[in-house]
Amino acid sequence: MKPKQVTVKVDKIERVKTDVFLLSFVSGYLAKESRPGNFLHIKVNSTILRRPFSVHKVSGNKIYVLFRIRGRGTDILSRYKKGEILDIIGPLGNGFEVRRPKTEDRRLKTGIQNILIAGGIGVAPLMFLAQHFTKTLNTNHQPLITILLGAKNKKEVLCEQELKKLGCKVYVATEDGSKGIKGTVIGLLERSLWTREPGTQTNLYSCGPKEMFWNINQILEGRKDVNCQVSFEQFMGCGLGICCACTIETKNGYKKVCKDGPVFDIRDIW
Amino acid sequence: MMNRPKTNLGVTIGKLRLANPIICASGTFGFGEELRGFVDFGSVGAIATKTITLEPRAGNPPPRIFETECGVINSVGLENPGVDKFISEKLKAMREIDTKFIISVGGGSIFEYSKIVQRLDETKDVDAIEVNLSCPNIKNKKIVSQDKKETYKVVKALRKVTSKTLIAKITPEVSDIVSVAVAAQDAGADALALVNTFFAMAINIETAKPYIGNIYGGYSGPAIKPMSLYRVWRVASVVKIPVIGGGGITDADAAIEFLLAGATAVSLGTVNLVYPNKAKEVLAGIIEYMRRKNIKDINKLRGSMNV
Ligand SMILES: Cc1cc2nc3c(=O)[nH]c(=O)nc-3n(C[C@H](O)[C@H](O)[C@H](O)COP(=O)(O)OP(=O)(O)OC[C@H]3O[C@@H](n4cnc5c(N)ncnc54)[C@H](O)[C@@H]3O)c2cc1C
Numbered sequence: 192m193k194p195k196q197v198t199v200k201v202d203k204i205e206r207v208k209t210d211v212f213l214l215s216f217v218s219g220y221l222a223k224e225s226r227p228g229n230f231l232h233i234k235v236n237s238t239i240l241r242r243p244f245s246v247h248k249v250s251g252n253k254i255y256v257l258f259r260i261r262g263r264g265t266d267i268l269s270r271y272k273k274g275e276i277l278d279i280i281g282p283l284g285n286g287f288e289v290r291r292p293k294t295e296d297r298r299l300k301t302g303i304q305n306i307l308i309a310g311g312i313g314v315a316p317l318m319f320l321a322q323h324f325t326k327t328l329n330t331n332h333q334p335l336i337t338i339l340l341g342a343k344n345k346k347e348v349l350c351e352q353e354l355k356k357l358g359c360k361v362y363v364a365t366e367d368g369s370k371g372i373k374g375t376v377i378g379l380l381e382r383s384l385w386t387r388e389p390g391t392q393t394n395l396y397s398c399g400p401k402e403m404f405w406n407i408n409q410i411l412e413g414r415k416d417v418n419c420q421v422s423f424e425q426f427m428g429c430g431l432g433i434c435c436a437c438t439i440e441t442k443n444g445y446k447k448v449c450k451d452g453p454v455f456d457i458r459d460i461w
Numbered sequence: 462m463m464n465r466p467k468t469n470l471g472v473t474i475g476k477l478r479l480a481n482p483i484i485c486a487s488g489t490f491g492f493g494e495e496l497r498g499f500v501d502f503g504s505v506g507a508i509a510t511k512t513i514t515l516e517p518r519a520g521n522p523p524p525r526i527f528e529t530e531c532g533v534i535n536s537v538g539l540e541n542p543g544v545d546k547f548i549s550e551k552l553k554a555m556r557e558i559d560t561k562f563i564i565s566v567g568g569g570s571i572f573e574y575s576k577i578v579q580r581l582d583e584t585k586d587v588d589a590i591e592v593n594l595s596c597p598n599i600k601n602k603k604i605v606s607q608d609k610k611e612t613y614k615v616v617k618a619l620r621k622v623t624s625k626t627l628i629a630k631i632t633p634e635v636s637d638i639v640s641v642a643v644a645a646q647d648a649g650a651d652a653l654a655l656v657n658t659f660f661a662m663a664i665n666i667e668t669a670k671p672y673i674g675n676i677y678g679g680y681s682g683p684a685i686k687p688m689s690l691y692r693v694w695r696v697a698s699v700v701k702i703p704v705i706g707g708g709g710i711t712d713a714d715a716a717i718e719f720l721l722a723g724a725t726a727v728s729l730g731t732v733n734l735v736y737p738n739k740a741k742e743v744l745a746g747i748i749e750y751m752r753r754k755n756i757k758d759i760n761k762l763r764g765s766m767n768v
């Protein structure tokens with residue numbers, strides 16, 4: 192993968208929730224080179240630095256970005272119109288490492304469980320991952336992919352229908368209990384881990400707030416049969432690994448989210 | 462074919478001869494080699510490397526960068542691999558890039574500064590050395606260039622250990638920047654680089670926490686341009702050695718302002734984080750301006766503000 196600076200035309204920006212928007216544009220290069228967990232560094236008018244956004248999904252030559260309004264940059268981006276130009280550097284970052292069952296290992300093949308855990312807008316990169324899984328891991332074992340969606344309330348739940356259409360098993364947790372279980376994805380995760388067959392190898396992939404990662408890590412204490420990759424956020428400078436601004440603390444010292452990440456093994460963090 | 466007189470873009474900084482006056486500022490361009498394939502190095506007069514120190518440094522606690530209304534606060538804290546690793550791992554890859562390199566060095570004491578400059582003086586592939594006397598991001602360390610006597614002492618000591626081009630990078634956070642600049646000149650600096658960042662901070666009012674892990678950092682980007690320009694003008698009007706001017710440059714027009722104010726070369730910093738290839742555009746803009754104003758030699762532009 193080689194990041195490139197490209198200019199694209201906004202194809203569409205649609206509001207999917209009060210403060211969540213879906214941006215799409217055409218870029219053959221980015222569509223071809225992006226892998227699940229990669230991000231794009233987008234220059235928005237009248238901000239100084241670029242803003243990092245995950246690749247949400249890819250369809251043909253079209254790239255989708257799902258974003259929530261957080262501050263000035265995302266607010267301005269949400270007001271872009273069809274045809275306006277965006278300057279993008281990407282794809283960037285390491286991406287998720289997709290662990291495949293070894294075909295010769297039949298026990299493992301039946302005993303693999305992939306769980307995607309999304310806290311709120313954290314579903315953004317996980318859609319692309321789910322897309323990738325459903326495309327490449329074609330087996331009869333249903334359901335192959337479980338996805339846990341956490342949201343404040345029923346209205347805030349993102350991407351549920353689309354993930355179901357992809358063939359994922361979707362569970363929802365809302366803080367107020369207006370949909371799915373009352374509580375957080377942590378509750379859902381505990382259930383999934385209790386109810387699985389013995390001998391199963393579980394791969395967790397997660398994106399969301401840091402406190403959620405912390406809580407996941409608590410559950411994983413001593414569970415060698417479960418591994419977990421998490422996509423981190425940090426305030427970012429260049430995105431290319433040169434300015435050393437977007438570091439996070441890991442067990443092995445500071446690491447750059449833009450270059451060493453954004454995806455980290457949760458056990459390298461705590 | 463008509464033989465048009467060529468525009469001269471070359472400038473001289475000490476013993477260093479640059480093909481053009483654009484320098485990518487320390488800390489915003491890595492060691493250059495990371496950007497291979499991404500940047501047209503032909504438009505880059507020189508690269509000032511990220512500041513290196515005698516021992517490796519892990520840098521400051523995150524978050525290390527925050528964008529405010531018109532500028533950027535950073536607190537990287539000189540994360541770098543240390544001089545030995547720099548020489549053994551970085552220098553070779555850098556040499557394959559066709560531009561000049563200014564190695565930026567930092568230190569906590571005259572001893573440390575001298576040791577590292579000595580190391581670099583012995584190293585063949587080093588074109589020039591920039592002493593960072595102005596980093597705001599080292600806890601409990603005074604900024605050398607906030608004190609003209611200290612500045613003199615450090616530069617004097619370094620002048621003794623190297624015959625290579627020695628550039629002193631000074632802070633704008635001082636009541637009389639001219640006296641500091643003169644002290645560096647008198648101590649033997651071949652050139653001056655200014656400005657480094659201004660002290661700054663920002664607070665998240667919801668959490669009541671500072672946005673920067675180290676509480677404060679250095680302010681750069683468009684917001685500081687008028688203040689940097691003023692300081693460059695003040696210093697360049699007095700000193701006899703070349704001034705590398707910068708702070709907030711985002712386009713050719715801004716770069717030309719610094720040249721008019723008396724800078725021999727200009728530095729691009731924060732803008733590189735967003736547009737790594739900005740030097741190319743800035744250089745094209747300078748050339749276009751020179752054509753339009755019928756200026757054949759960039760050195761004629763220097764200090765030609767009309768007052
Ligand atoms: C690798 C990566 C992928 C991301 N993917 C998505 C995504 O797909 N969808 C989405 O909605 N958001 C995503 N984010 C978060 C998104 O980048 C921020 O919400 C956005 O930068 C906020 O910009 P702003 O100008 O609106 O906010 P402001 O708070 O006004 O921004 C001020 C500064 O803080 C930075 N900043 C603020 N919040 C964050 C944050 N959470 N992470 C990083 N920088 C921040 C901004 O970049 C800017 O430099 C991602 C972040 C990272 C690091």
Ligand SMILES: Cc1cc2nc3c(=O)[nH]c(=O)nc-3n(C[C@H](O)[C@H](O)[C@H](O)COP(=O)(O)O)c2cc1C
Binds near residue numbers: 657
């Ligand atoms: C992320 C970042 C890192 C920096 N690191 C260094 C450094 O290591 N050494 C140094 O002398 N200056 C450093 N600087 C300061 C710049 O070299 C430059 O002097 C300053 O940012 C002002 O110019 P600008 O407004 O064009 O960025 C850094 C600036 C930024 C934004």
